[in-house]
Amino acid sequence: MKNSKLFWLLGLVLVLSIFLAACGGGDDSDTSTESETPEEETDTPAEGEESEGASGEPDAEQVLNLVEGAEIPSMDSAIAEDAVAFNILNNVNEGLFRLNEENVAIPALAESEPEISEDGLTYTFKLRDANWSDGTPVTAQDFEFAWKRALDPEVGSPYGPYMMAGTIKGATEVSEGADPSELGVVAEDEKTLVVTLERPTPYFMSLMAFGTFYPQNEAFVTEKGDDYALNSDNLLYNGPFMLTNWDGTGLTWTMEKNPEYWDAETVQLETINVDVVKETSTALNLYQSGEKDRAGLSGEFAMQYADDPEVVRELEPTLFYLKFNQERNGEETPLANVNIRKAISMSFNKQDLVDVVLANGSLPANYLVPTEFTFTEDGADFREVNGDLTGFDVEQAQEFWATGLEEIGETEVTLELLGGDSELAGKMDAYLKEQMETNLEGLTVNLKAVPFGVRLELDEAQDYDMQNSGWGPDYQDPMTFIDLFVTGASHNLMSYSSEEFDSLVEQAKGELAQDATARWEAMAEAERILIEEDAAIAPIYQRATMALQKPYVQNIISHPFGGDYSYKWAFISGKE
Amino acid sequence: MARYIGKRIIYMVITLALIATFTFFLMKILPGSPIASADKLSPEQRAVVEARYGLDDPLPVQYFNYMFGLVQGDLGISINQFKGADVTDVILSRMGPSAQIGFQGMLLGTVLGILLGMIAALRQNTWVDYSSTIVAIIGISIPSFVFASMLQYFLGLKLGWFPVALWKDGFMSSVLPSIALAMFPLATAARFIRTEMIEVLSSDYITLAKAKGASGSEIAFKHAFRNALIPLITVLGPMAVGILTGSLVVEQIFAIPGIGEQFVKSIMVSDFSIIMGTTIFFSVFLILVILIVDIMYGIIDPRIRLSGGKS
Amino acid sequence: MTQNYDKLPQGSFDRIPRDTQQAERISKPSVSFWQDAWRRLRKNKGAIFSLILFGLIVLMALLGPIISPYSPNAQTITHANLPPKIPVIENLGIFDGVGTLGGKEVDLYEMKNVDQNYWFGTDGLGRDMFSRVWKGTQVSLFIAFAAAAIDMLIGVIYGGISGYFGGRVDDIMQRIVEILTGIPNLVVVILFIMIMDPGILAIIIALTITGWTGMSRVVRGQVLKYKTQEFVLAARTLGASDGRIIRKHLMPNVLAVIIINTMFTIPSAIFFEAFLSFIGLGLQAPDASLGTLINDGYKLIQYQPHILAIPAFVLSLIMIAFNLIGDGLRDALDPKMKD
16 A cells, blocks of 8 residues: 555656646746846846957857758758858858958958959969868869869759859850860969959959859869768868868768968867757757857847847848749739739838838848948949839829729739748738738739748749749849849749840940949949839848847858858957 | 568568558659759759759659669668768668657656556546546647747756757757657557556456455556556557657757658758658658557457457 | 245335236336437536537637637737737736836837737737637637548548458458558648648648548447447348448447547647648648647747747647547447446
């Protein structure tokens, strides 16, 4: 009998503990606020240290702990195409140029600015003395090899032909299978690289900082064969850090300081520990427990932390807009009518969207080329030329709507809005639907949220009416946005075609390439036609990101294109 | 016995072959493109990439190649989630953590569930019974992602008893995910044991034992419990399925490098090789569990003979 | 032995004469199986309470969106993220419109100059949670009932045929079921949702595509058990057709099991729908179900607990109600439990 009593007691305790654990969440509002307060107090002294820290000495222990939102699909610079890989590549490898702390492309592996021929077509780069992480020198041949490899159809590089075709001489032909020796890239000797262009490219230097243009060591790549870049041991590094502890499929990796890096004395961080955390709430909990030094804040969380002293905001040159598909399955959609397009693009309140739904410092966008992205030589923003090209205006939208409906002879229109399957995308699309339907009588919007891979396929098949789409720059020039919508361009996929627009883009790429002012104006005019006149797309917002960052973390540099961040100059100060 | 097992294994292989066929053709009608950068690749490059993964062969050839590879344990190559990596390697490298939290969760849940079910049965229709039923139901009525994030927030962050997330501190890292996974087997076992115990308690031999003057605890453990436990084996299969479903959620929330977490991602990016490989892996696991359950059942319960006779 | 009668005390016993007319009389009132079951179910307080509770939830699911002055999808963006506020009850210190912002407690209604009361608060787009929760309950229940009904239909027919005809037919049909149960159902569900256009219909079909196997197994087992019993044999000897035997003799006996099994499929369907929301394959925005509402809310548990707590509470109530009703029915319908 004694035994049975003990058993009862044990059972009860177990039941009770489960019950408490399960019910703990019900009345959390009190407990959580109470227990949060001391935590905030402990934060305050840390913040005080920040002011000392900024000017103060770096700590003895230089370890940075970060989270990443997705795993690495590929570390091969020719194959890489996603933000995670480009970010790491930017920190473990280096090209001829690198974006510095002010986001200006400066010579990196190139010893100095290249010699440029009078016609702007031939660039001669002199390489500095630098080594791979295994001690072998980085040579001009490594560049030639890597670029030719990126163009080889057998390799299937997504960015190789995309970035080089039409820019580097012979790239288009080589990517279609021509003899690689026709490519205008020649290593004259170990330290001299001569690049011949198809046409003058004013932004060529910023391209050189992009991952696809990084060098690869031929001997090493050939030796590893199919195993090249499958894990951190099968890679060579020539950047500030070396990738370690990455098994190719895992959720964790480390970046360690590269002793062979030519500028190793600038690099202060010894180790960067990265873990993939896909849930924002988990990342935040890790940040609050002190295990991680930085955590991104998406929509729902952004508002809660708006006033937190540890918040860092960054405006990105990434633009989100609605694509209007004018022809679906061989038939014209109502969106082929310009007035319908104009009506929809003016029918939703962007200010409320960025204030309430996004709440992370994003800007309402009435333009295509983002603000604070490209500047003239005397520092004027490209946006100053055109300003706002459209805007939220219910009355005008309704006028256009009435005209449009009359022109297409309908009283009711049903359109599908294709979007991503993330929580934020769903919330944003629900908001857009409600706004459009409220402000335009007779419009029904059906939302369709699908996984990324499915969306790409629907986009390619042009099987949608409207699509919530985004674009970030590949190089520092308005052209990276504007030439998306040229007739037949691979991103157009909505049957938009304007001769005037096409010819302006052609001029800017061709005859005006050497004349900065005229080129600038041609691109601005093209942007005006696209948005103000044709309303081919409806800009929504320019994205900003918000993150919590511990005050002891200093000098992480964020970049507008290529890899998102540089840790080369980062250091820890005042953590202990 | 050996003949029975042999026969079952042959059935298993046939079932697997059919499942592989089924998933293969399902995959072909699945929307989405695994060549994620489709709009950047030129038609020539695309052809090359498709050729590399054998996507340009006629369907029967693709099917034959896949099944042939499968026999040799080759599940193909990841198309875009881990470009170029062997699917088999991906699954093997992700198996450990999943197996560990799955096993621990199952063990914890079953043991607690049995206790809970017994208490409920021995005190049928009293407040003890009702509250243990409610505890069990709350266990399954709070979605696992809510439960997991509560565990993380309270036990991990606020109390600091266990790591908040990540797979770094060995056993300690596995505690919270295991508890989160344990809820489903706990509820299943508790309900099952309760019903079985009630039935056993009302059977003749228990009445006899009572008449002979056996004590309450003696009846509960020696007679009722043992006989109630045998049928529990039959729900091990559904429990394993529950654990599998739970792992998708729990691994993602605790950022654990397991198979479930990786499977969700492969669906999102339409990596057909990985989706298929993982599906087949899950099926093998499930069929094995069912087989083991049947064999165990035959060994434990002498009333069931495994000569292949149909019940 | 006979003499012993004389020794009995006089008057203590009456002699009852044998009455052939009374011999066949049944002293207890005749009750059918269902009346008997209902009598036993009525004694089970938990089950009755659950029945009433469930009735109320269904009523609210139907009336809730109508009672509320706001439509479930109407957005008042300036009223976003308001905590619940109910007149009268607010004086008790709960549902009083006080929420936390940046770690401080504030009356958000005052702060945002909102005169209306949102009984369950609002979500991130300023939609009324009261009408959304009940609309969501309606959708979740619809999905669950539809899935359970289809499961039942297919499962009963399949299991019935398989069990009744036995032999080769049974063999083949069981192999098919074995294959279907060999594929983890979550994989099948996910794949089917991806193939079809996402939405309520896709979810229902995906849930039923493998869901019916459980039901078919149970039905088959029962049919196998009953078909060899004497009353079936008797009916067959009397020349009843297969269809008649199945309908009139087997089904009534199997019905109890079917009902009980259905009682447990409904909550698991609701639950699976919530799981699908988590991995992003649930209902399409802006439609709400309990699953999508909980999924929206769980991340905000530290800041906007009401967005999670209310739908989670309703979900738990439904689950508890169904499980208790199911338990009660099982006890009530089990002939062995007859008292």
